[in-house]
Amino acid sequence: MSTLSEAYEDLPLDLQHIKPVDFASLEAVPDSHVWHDSSFGACSDEHEKSLVPVIDLEDSNATELIGKACETLGVFQLKNHGIPLSLIEEVKSEAARFFALSARQKLKALRSPGGATGYGIARITPFFSKYMWHEGFTIMGSPVDHVKELWPHDHERFCDVMVNYQKKMKVLAERLTRLIFKSLNISDEEISWLSSTSNDSGSASTVSAALQLNSYPPCPEPNQTMGLAPHTDTFLLTILHQTQTNGLQIFKDGSGWLPVPPVEGALVVNMGDLFHILTNARFPNVLHRVVVSGTQQRLSTAYFYGPPIDFILSPFSKVLNSAQAPHYRSVAVKEYVAIKAQNLEKALSFIRA
């Protein structure tokens, strides 16, 4: 097995955990989507200034600033990231074009039960008793097979934009990963998989990557439901673009839920489970969720990035001080993906050393 798509084939979902409802037809939140107050936890608004740092990638201290943000909150916003704003706008407008289609049309691109890509609800859905106010489109490489079902004569624009965005995201994710390793004093030679994937040659060394388009339609009763339930991301890091509609929140021990307000032109970068494992829990795998708006649609685009699916990772000996034992055993990326898909937030406890 060598691709992320194949890794998900053995982890099929039921159709009821794939198919979104027709949000446009709902005038109230149906019981299936009502989340009780106790499952919410209020979001703190006492911090006028967001605690999440905004870092300029061109700053001469970027490595230190990013290293510190990864270690404290596990999330930061990135300016001057080199991704053309025109491309980000195109991705947003193509995503909006897709989500604006009728429910009947969108279902033509529905993810299959054993599939990893296509239209559907969040993969974490079966772990919760209620559904989320969310629909998504997962892309790995070219989305052409799904999109030609929707727009037989006009699929090129959507596909070109998404493929181009993934290429640019991969370069940025690689740059950030190198810089983060540097902040931990880990040299390029010690991360062989990263160098062997840079030239894009050979499927055996293809990184694990996916692009997720998320839509949270305006909701008639926004306090009754949840956009995306609390979760951590599985891979090394996630690079997220969010539109100007608020909603993303992170959980910080001692502070509770904190907003991550949209910053024009910036991308949100958060640490996932694999970085948490590699750093022996020095980097938090930040818990986050999305709440919805009563008036505005929220769109976001998340790029998930990790080592090749067959890569075996274990905590870096360099990050362990002499008195510290590794918290986690070695695990292949594909094994961890399977454990996560079956156990969600308990996944890390399955690989505890």
Ligand SMILES: C=C1C[C@]23C[C@@]1(O)CC[C@H]2[C@@]12CCC[C@@](C)(C(=O)O1)[C@H]2[C@@H]3C(=O)O
């Ligand atoms: C590569 C992936 C990460 C993801 C599962 C997926 O196969 C594609 C969708 C991703 C997403 C987006 C919404 C939240 C999330 C937890 C989910 O259910 O699907 C993440 C997954 C993840 O990080 O494991």
Ligand SMILES: O=C(O)CCC(=O)C(=O)O
């Ligand atoms: O929409 C958002 O801001 C968050 C999306 C997210 O957490 C994800 O796709 O994993």
Ligand SMILES: [Fe+2]
């Ligand atoms: Fe996420």
